[in-house]
Amino acid sequence: MKRATLWPDDRLPAHRPPPPWPGRPVRLDGTVTYVRETPATGPDAEPALYLHGLGGSSQNWTDLAGLLADRLDGQAIDLPGFGRSEPGRRYTVASFADLTVRWIEHTDRGPVHLFGNSLGGAVAVRVAALRPDLVRTLTLISPALPFLDFRRSLQGRMLPVLAIPRGERLVAWRLAQLAPEVMAEQVMAACVADLSRISEQRRAEALEEIRVRYEADHYAAAYVRTFRGLVSSFLRSYLPGPDSLWRLAGAVTAPTLVVGGRQDRLVDVRVAPQAARAIPDSRLLMLDGVGHVAQLEVPRTVARAVLGLLGESQRTNGRSDVAP
Numbered sequence: 001m002k003r004a005t006l007w008p009d010d011r012l013p014a015h016r017p018p019p020p021w022p023g024r025p026v027r028l029d030g031t032v033t034y035v036r037e038t039p040a041t042g043p044d045a046e047p048a049l050y051l052h053g054l055g056g057s058s059q060n061w062t063d064l065a066g067l068l069a070d071r072l073d074g075q076a077i078d079l080p081g082f083g084r085s086e087p088g089r090r091y092t093v094a095s096f097a098d099l100t101v102r103w104i105e106h107t108d109r110g111p112v113h114l115f116g117n118s119l120g121g122a123v124a125v126r127v128a129a130l131r132p133d134l135v136r137t138l139t140l141i142s143p144a145l146p147f148l149d150f151r152r153s154l155q156g157r158m159l160p161v162l163a164i165p166r167g168e169r170l171v172a173w174r175l176a177q178l179a180p181e182v183m184a185e186q187v188m189a190a191c192v193a194d195l196s197r198i199s200e201q202r203r204a205e206a207l208e209e210i211r212v213r214y215e216a217d218h219y220a221a222a223y224v225r226t227f228r229g230l231v232s233s234f235l236r237s238y239l240p241g242p243d244s245l246w247r248l249a250g251a252v253t254a255p256t257l258v259v260g261g262r263q264d265r266l267v268d269v270r271v272a273p274q275a276a277r278a279i280p281d282s283r284l285l286m287l288d289g290v291g292h293v294a295q296l297e298v299p300r301t302v303a304r305a306v307l308g309l310l311g312e313s314q315r316t317n318g319r320s321d322v323a324p
Contacts, residue, residue, distance in 0.1 A: 001276040004257055004285035005308030012303055017199045018066035020059060021076070023084065028106055033077055033099070034058065034084035038065040040073035046136065047109040050076035051100065053118025053144070053293070054155075054226055055187070057083030059205055060117060063299035064306075071310060072113055077103060079120070081222025084212065091222060092229035093119075093245070097126040101134065110134040113310070114254075117141040117293060118267060119230060122245055125275075128256075129248035137313055138256040138279075139306055142292050144230060145245050145275050146237040147268040154190050154265050155227070162228050172220035180210045193263035193291035197298065249278040255316070256282045257309040259302055261290035283309060 021036035036058040048068070050061040058076035065074040079096055080088025088095065100123060104110040114135045116124030121143025128135040150156030161167040175183070184207040192198060213219045237244040256279045260272025276284035285305045287294055295302050 001273075001279075001282045001284055004259075004283040004305045005312060006285075006301070006304040007307035007311065009300065009304060011307070012067055012300060013070070015300065017201045018062055019201075020205060021062060021065070023058070025084070026106075028099075028102060031080065031088065032086040033080070033103065035078075036062075036076045038062075038069055038074040038076075040069055040071075042070035045069070045071055045073040046113060047111075048072035048074045048113040048115065049100070049104065049109075050074060051096075051114070051116040051120030051123055052076070052079065052082070053120050053142075054230065055082070055223060056117070056120075056293075057209055059083070059209060060293060060296060061115070062205075063202075064115075064295040064302055067299055067303035068306060071307065075107070075109070079123075081218055081226065083209070087218040087222055090229075091225040093122050093126055093233045094243070095229075096123040097130070100124075100127050101131055104134045111136045113137045113139070115139045115141070115295075116143060117295060118144045119226065121145065121275075122230065122233065125245060125249050125252060125279075128254050129251040132253050135254045137309055138252060138254045139259070139309065140256065140272075140275060141259045141294050141302065142261060142264050142267050142272065143258070143275055144267050145249065145271050146234040147271055148234065148238070149268060152268040152270075158224075158227055159231070161224060162231065168221040168224040171224055175214065175220060180207060180214060184210045190265055191292045192297050193261060193289055194297065198296065202296065246278055249275060250280070252279045253281065255309060255313040257285065257305055258282055259285045259287065259294050259305060261287050261292060261294050261297070263289060264292045266292045283312075 021038050023036040025032045052060045058078050061076045078085035114124050121140040128138045258276040276282040
């Protein structure tokens, strides 16, 4: 593990919130997966794939992908049951990883620069470990890798729901009690340390995303079943067997950037440094005053670290035209 390198800020595009990416449904293995695409603005851009966190969607990556468009040709998918994708049959880290592998193979864009936030980070680790041929570099932002002290997460309040048969009905009832505007504010407050960093455009998009959830009958079940699958993967990671996410992290060979926010309220802040120590070729960036979704809260800083990772990996591969 080493410290992340930050690309010079003046080499990034001028700050302006890009509009939402255009999106489209794609039928894959009989189920619709919704994808948003940001076209590359540079001639030598390489393919990238972005995976969101629990309860999030592909829109979570708009700002970061816009800043990286000169170097990366981005796609962000809504995982099954979230955003505008259809529900899935299973909601486990392994099933999401299988979908990600199928997506990369179906689009014939691999190997990709793979990004994951929270749940998406756990999924990305599994993909990178089991299919290294599909991953050029790996970027993990507040990855939801295993920890057992749920007092360090607001999600700990959800644990009793997992013990209730058909707990998704309770979650659906709770959603029905809150106006979409209230729910959007609560979600943003849980994920972001400094709400003044979030533009009005992004707030409006977050509200629209919440309204989409309210209209989706499957959302509560998808959320609860995904959370149950994530917690199960945490527990298995401390038992013998090949499915341990920590053992899989140790098998990742791709050059990796791990980003953590010191004010993360959803994933134990000790996880990001632990992930960087577990992954052999890793760089760590810990951000003061930043929460769970650094790509939304401080996208320029994250973009600088990503470009630093790309610069290092390209110099290693023999490129001489890459700035330090």
